[in-house]
Amino acid sequence: MTAASPNNPIDIAELLAFYASAGVDEALEDTPINRFAEVKPKQAERVSATAAPARESRPQERPAAEPGFDASWAAERPAASTRLDASQVPDAPRRPTLTAAVPDEGQIMLARQLAASASTLDELRQHMAAFDGCNLKFTAKNLVFADGNPNAELMLVGEAPGRDEDLEGLPFVGRSGRLLDRMLAAIGLDRTSAYIANVIPWRPPGNRTPTPHETEICRPFIERQIELVNPKVLVNLGGPSAKTLLNTTEGILRLRGNWRVHTTASGTAIPAMPTLHPAYLLRTPAHKKLAWRDFLEVKAKLRALATS
Template identity: 55%
Template sequence: MEQTPHDLRQIEALLDFYTASGVDCFLGDEPADWFELTSRQAAERAQSPAPAVQAPQGRPPRQPDAPAPAPAPASRMPAPEAGPQARQPAMAPATAQTGAFGQPGVLPDREIIEAARDLASSAATLEDLRQCLEAFDGCNLKLTAKRLVFADGNPQARLMFVGEAPGRDEDLQGKPFVGRSGQLLDRMLEAIGLDRSSVYIANVVPWRPPGNRTPTPQETEICKPFIRRQVELVKPDVLVFLGAASAKTLLGVQDGIRKMRGRWMTYPANGGEIAAVATYHPAYLLRSPLEKRLSWRDFLAIRQRLNTNA
């Protein structure tokens, strides 16, 4: 059966997801019990001498430990001592696991979300917020993304756009909306007399999910304090949500984009309210060009709202 361009794009996205996740071999025909294999490897490591570990600067190297006895039952095993890193969940949470490419990952929990809120609220400027995100290790998407996709445009702009998450092109360049959907967004802005120097563009999630998959609710919840603080620091007159995902995250609404688009709402920030509206994501318009007429109406309404509040 002949493959269509759509099928090829799906295959490319799947292979991209496997590569970003660290897959470096073919999958077997038979299922593997990874829990059993992990338990077996842990028992083998406990039976063999541990190699010497290179100590950080200023500390003497640690010698190999004596062979460990067989693991005791879980109820008798002492809890590991919490070190300095374990008391800083924003930088290196205690609930860690191995992520792609061997970096330590984290298990998202309420402690991580609270750490993200504290870190985001501490940022006094957009540059502070960028540095906070660069240092934040509480989101596993950072392990597979090539770089942080913070924002693009004018931080003093009256109009701010918020999407859901960056894609492949954005991940490579470190800027939001620079691929095909970003080029369409530029043309839409030009149609109402604007460009990137007169708007500010960001995403709810600043790291690309592997294979351009949808961010999980946990990933979105961890990143939400940072985009909220970003909106507060920009202080736009009009906030535009590109797609339903960003509107649902920041406004807490549950309507689909067809019902939500073109309807003016308010976003609470800095003790006041910001005029907000949702419109179709440019990526959706590339797949459904007939809907561009509705987005054109939305952009005309956005221009009118800016002129009214000028």
């Protein structure tokens, strides 16, 4: 193949056409560079020698506003995967050493063993309070175990605590909790005649969605909690609760309003009604009518079971 020539107008035109098709629309150098010219070995060495220091210095560059380690920040929002000792909190700002603490199968097995060994709700609460296998425990202020009457015929299970719940250590005490109270009152119930819990007993930082690992590691506790309460009817508040406890991948809008079954480890089948989470209803009030229909179904089921 004949090499392109800087003196051949056709070659120059083809080169410019190539640049235009590649999106080149401005010059990077003030002085034109002859790309057709051969670079002599000595010139190449000089070019690489001058370019090398610039490349080597780049990894040492740091942004001017890089934040340091703030001990007060760590005390306020400790990272679940951070393990610090006193030597890592000096007077001068310094980054902490991080150690990954991802929930693994061993922690899930331990959660199952602890849950299965609890013969009462008080024992289960104690096991959960002492359990360190879930990272969420280290960022939450309180264990949010349950609220209401453990002898009630109705049990409601949401996904995870929010800020208000984390502060008080009780489920559904914020805005969504107040709406849930009104929903229960509409079918003649309250917290003395219902039992309320969550799949995840610790608040995820920033109210983020719990990860699959976090859900799986907490699943044995909520399943044992349901088994110990042994309600006549279970209500799954929201998609995550329904998917976890009913072993389904369907969305909540498809699930809601249709009776399903939650089967405990001992084989007890509990009628379960998936419905919309109160927090979702606050954002989408037009769907409150759907939740109202679901709660009417729950009321009818409780009445039917009471007379059977």
